[in-house]
Amino acid sequence: MAPRCVLGSVLLATLSCAETVLAQAPSEPPATMFGAMTTEEQLSIERAIVSDPRVRAVVSETQPRIITSASELDKSEAEAFLEGRTTTPPTRRVTIVVINPQSQQAARVLFELPGKRILAVESIPASDVPFSRNDADEALALAVANPNLRRLIGDDLNRFQMLESGSEARVPFAAQALPVRSTDPRDVCSTDRCVDLIFRTEDGYFPFRAHVNLARRTVEIHGGAGGQHR
Amino acid sequence: MISLFSLRPLLIATASLMVSIGPASAQPAPTVPPIFVAFCPNAITQNFPTVGPLQTTWWICWREVAGNNSIANPNGLVIGPVYFRKSATAPFIRVLWDMRVSEYFVPYHPGSPRYYDLSGFNFKLTDVSAADCPAAVGGTPISPHVCKEVRDRGLMWKDFRGVRRGEELVLWGAINAANYRYIQEYTFRDDGVITARMGATGQNLPGAELTPHAHNAIWRIDIDLNGVTNNAARLRHIESPFNPAGTANDTAIPITVAEGFTWSPRTHDSVEISNPVFRNEQGHLSSYQLIPLVTGGGLTQHYEAFTRNEFWVTPYNPAQFAAKNLPTYVAGLAPVMNRDLVVWYKGSLHHHPRDEDGIYGQGHRWIGTAHVMWTGFMLMPHNLFDCSPFYRKPFLPEPSLERCPVPLVVDPG
Numbered sequence: 001m002a003p004r005c006v007l008g009s010v011l012l013a014t015l016s017c018a019e020t021v022l023a024q025a026p027s028e029p030p031a032t033m034f035g036a037m038t039t040e041e042q043l044s045i046e047r048a049i050v051s052d053p054r055v056r057a058v059v060s061e062t063q064p065r066i067i068t069s070a071s072e073l074d075k076s077e078a079e080a081f082l083e084g085r086t087t088t089p090p091t092r093r094v095t096i097v098v099i100n101p102q103s104q105q106a107a108r109v110l111f112e113l114p115g116k117r118i119l120a121v122e123s124i125p126a127s128d129v130p131f132s133r134n135d136a137d138e139a140l141a142l143a144v145a146n147p148n149l150r151r152l153i154g155d156d157l158n159r160f161q162m163l164e165s166g167s168e169a170r171v172p173f174a175a176q177a178l179p180v181r182s183t184d185p186r187d188v189c190s191t192d193r194c195v196d197l198i199f200r201t202e203d204g205y206f207p208f209r210a211h212v213n214l215a216r217r218t219v220e221i222h223g224g225a226g227g228q229h230r
Numbered sequence: 231m232i233s234l235f236s237l238r239p240l241l242i243a244t245a246s247l248m249v250s251i252g253p254a255s256a257q258p259a260p261t262v263p264p265i266f267v268a269f270c271p272n273a274i275t276q277n278f279p280t281v282g283p284l285q286t287t288w289w290i291c292w293r294e295v296a297g298n299n300s301i302a303n304p305n306g307l308v309i310g311p312v313y314f315r316k317s318a319t320a321p322f323i324r325v326l327w328d329m330r331v332s333e334y335f336v337p338y339h340p341g342s343p344r345y346y347d348l349s350g351f352n353f354k355l356t357d358v359s360a361a362d363c364p365a366a367v368g369g370t371p372i373s374p375h376v377c378k379e380v381r382d383r384g385l386m387w388k389d390f391r392g393v394r395r396g397e398e399l400v401l402w403g404a405i406n407a408a409n410y411r412y413i414q415e416y417t418f419r420d421d422g423v424i425t426a427r428m429g430a431t432g433q434n435l436p437g438a439e440l441t442p443h444a445h446n447a448i449w450r451i452d453i454d455l456n457g458v459t460n461n462a463a464r465l466r467h468i469e470s471p472f473n474p475a476g477t478a479n480d481t482a483i484p485i486t487v488a489e490g491f492t493w494s495p496r497t498h499d500s501v502e503i504s505n506p507v508f509r510n511e512q513g514h515l516s517s518y519q520l521i522p523l524v525t526g527g528g529l530t531q532h533y534e535a536f537t538r539n540e541f542w543v544t545p546y547n548p549a550q551f552a553a554k555n556l557p558t559y560v561a562g563l564a565p566v567m568n569r570d571l572v573v574w575y576k577g578s579l580h581h582h583p584r585d586e587d588g589i590y591g592q593g594h595r596w597i598g599t600a601h602v603m604w605t606g607f608m609l610m611p612h613n614l615f616d617c618s619p620f621y622r623k624p625f626l627p628e629p630s631l632e633r634c635p636v637p638l639v640v641d642p643g
Contacts, residue, residue: 033269070297070305075327075548075570079458082269082311093548095302108302110549128552130299131351166296166354166406176408179350180343183533187342195351196343198409198436204595205409205436222343223437224594 033089037071037113044116049098049109054121058107061100067130069095071113093119099129104193104215126193127181136162136177139195139212143175146219149210153199160199174200180211192216262289270311272372276399278420280380285620288418289313289322292401294375295330300349301552304332307355307376307403307414310452314422316615323508325518325609328452329426332574333553334405334412337532338435338443344534347407347445349552355414356406376403383419386620394620396420409433412447413602421619425523426451427606430579432599434587439596444530445579446537447605448553450572452546455518456508458570462543464491465519467498486567488560490539490574493522493529501541501573502612514613520573525605530578537576546570577605 037045046066049055055064077090092113099106106129110119140162143149150157159173178196182189192215199206208224262273270291278286290312295305312326334347347353355375363369363377372378379400386396402415413429428447435441453460462485469478482502493499504517522529522540531538535557544550544559545566556574581603588598 067298069299069303070295072303072548075458075546078269082265084265095299095549097299097302127554128301130301130349132298136351163408165352166356168357168406177351178343178345178347178408181346181350182342182344184341200409203593204591204597205433207439207590207594207596208437209435223435 033073033092037068037094041113042068045094045096045111048111048116048118049096052109052118052121054118055098055107055109058121058123059098059100059103059105061102064098065101065132065134067097067099067132091115097124097129101134104129126191129193131177131179131193131195133162133164135179135193135195135214136197138214139177139197139210140175142212142214142217142219143197143210146210148221149219152208152221152224153206156201170202172202176200178209188213188216196222266291274372274378274399274401276380276418278397279620280397284318286317286420286422287315287322288399290399290401290418292376292416294355294373294403296354298352300352301554302549304330304348304450304551305352305354306331306348306405307401307416309401309416311454312418312424316422316619323456324454325424326452327454327458328450329416330450331405331412331414331428331447332450332551333446333448334407334428335446335448335532335534335537335553336443337534338438338441340441343435343438346554347410347412348405349554351408353405353407355403356411358403372401376401386421387618396620404429407432409435412445415606422611422614424518424609425606426609427523427604428577428579429602429604430581430600431602433596434583434600436596439588439590440583442580442582444532445581445603446530446532446576447578448536448556448574448576449607450551450553450574451520451609452572453503453518453609454570455503455505455516457505458546459505459507459568460571461485461504461506461567462571462573463502463504464541465498465500465502467496484567485543487563487565488542488544489563490542490556490560492531492538493524493540495524495528499541501543501575503571503573506568510613511616512613516614517612518609518614519612520575521608521610522575522577523604523606523608524577525603526580528578528580529576530580540576542574544572544574546572575607577607579603579605 049066071092071094074091080086081090094111096109096111097106104126106124107121108124109121112119144157160175163174163176176198180189180194180196184190192213194213197210209222211220211222262275266273272292274290276288277284291310293308295303295308297303308330310326310328311324313322314325315322333349336347337344357374358371358377363371368381369377369379383396383398386394398417398419400417402413405412410432415427417425426449430445463482464485466481468481501520502517504515508516510516529540536554542556543566545564550559587600588596591597
């Protein structure tokens with residue numbers, strides 16, 4: 001078996017030398033081509049964002065909330081890299097949402113990572129602003145202060161902690177957030193940022209949701225009536 | 231655009247066959263080119279059949295997106311680029327650039343709540359373990375969140391000559407959407423078929439455990455059939471049950487500008503993607519057809535405009551990932567002929583809660599779980615192969631293995 005492996009490998013390597021497009025990797029493989037951003041990259045983004053006059057014109061806030069997407073590659077450059085037409089790794093770009101937490105005014109910014117420069121800025125509606133951990137924590141704080149919810153859960157309400165998205169942590173008192181957007185113009189959640197909180201213990205989920213309007217800072221209890229299957 | 235991977239297929243295939251690992255098995259070793267690995271550290275090579283002489287091969291790049299803005303860049307298992315080789319002597323062709331779920335939209339029958347279960351709170355893939363992905367069924371956890379399974383897929387064909395079973399590679403992960411889990415499953419079959427499915431499972435919504443609702447998955451499929459210059463057509467089966475002649479017609483209507491359109495169970499609607507310069511050895515235009523895999527006989531539509539079509543075709547735009555914005559993506563009627571295009575598909579599950587989902591226990595807590603329901607679609611090759619794949623051996627002697635059983639008569643049309 002071993003000789004066959006060597007022979008095959010040698011042939012493959014020979015082919016690589018003969019024609020660089022297919023099998024020859026760049027001398028410094030870009031290990032982070034699809035990877036997460038570094039802290040330095042994140043900081044450079046935030047510096048560029050808060051100092052950009054186009055962004056400030058939209059959000060008019062010196063300390064806006066900044067939400068950064070995972071990076072994506074420029075497709076045509078990625079194709080050129082794959083086809084061996086260039087050894088330069090493709091450009092990575094991220095979409096950043098900048099929001100004024102008070103006014104809910106928001107801007108979307110397209111940012112190029114290698115050049116550390118802003119490519120485009122546009123104003124966006126609140127519905128295009130993703131919910132963040134800050135929103136969830138704020139909702140939980142409002143819920144914990146709500147007397148109706150406290151009557152239902154008791155003093156254990158103080159023990160609930162917000163689970164990170166994707167977390168399977170078996171914490172005994174877990175709260176989770178489900179953002180809500182309504183299409184009914186009579187529903188304030190068609191314009192306001194709203195979130196449902198659900199609460200889980202080792203015994204399962206409580207049979208109700210805390211419906212939190214972050215803009216109006218209100219909490220309603222939904223569900224809990226039970227019922228029967230049809 | 232012709233794929234680079236088509237340049238030296240024969241030589242690479244030869245090298246692939248010679249680089250063997252393992253015992254006496256004819257299984258070739260992974261041979262993803264270094265440039266592909268440099269681009270995609272998660273690259274997978276899958277040869278079929280898994281035992282015996284190689285016939286077809288997939289090169290699959292996958293990655294996990296786990297960011298903080300699922301509207302701009304949806305989280306989850308992302309597939310692409312993907313290349314397929316229809317025989318050991320054929321070139322690799324690109325099939326996909328980026329395929330992923332754009333959104334899970336879950337409206338409840340009373341009109342509220344209406345959850346965006348992927349973009350809403352940037353839900354991410356959850357853990358998979360050996361219990362999810364056991365080796366005994368061909369499973370291998372290939373990351374903390376992704377399982378790979380290589381397995382028998384049942385009958386491939388059965389006729390007067392005999393029978394053959396098929397095989398497939400499956401990649402899956404599951405989005406943790408609080409009380410629910412959404413399985414994102416992508417299957418690559420030995421015969422060039424790709425399937426994508428959503429599986430919905432978990433705890434019924436607290437406080438609305440008995441409330442009917444729908445789970446809609448909207449996939450964004452950046453398909454690149456042998457390059458980015460592609461065309462799309464709407465395929466329909468037209469037949470009147472009141473026509474005594476019993477005749478039927480299949481129509482293919484080219485899609486010239488960005489648009490959305492519906493699926494009907496009576497007309498077998500599907501979307502065909504082709505490349506104007508990509509033909510098989512018979513001279514026939516090769517294509518992939520996006521065919522819904524509908525569970526429960528229907529697909530729901532809702533008040534939200536983006537749910538009123540099952541299919542959408544848009545020009546490629548790196549800033550367009552949000553299913554909820556599809557109506558605006560097509561509003562400008564941008565041309566999509568001979569372009570880099572993106573196909574979107576919405577599948578839905580109707581979930582009417584049942585006792586099997588759970589029961590109220592002590593303290594009115596919900597005890598139980600909703601078992602997995604599935605919906606999805608298939609990408610099926612059409613005139614990609616030159617003849618029936620996996621049909622030669624053992625009926626015809628080697629060296630017919632890599633060729634069609636009879637000399638091809640090329641259709642000049």
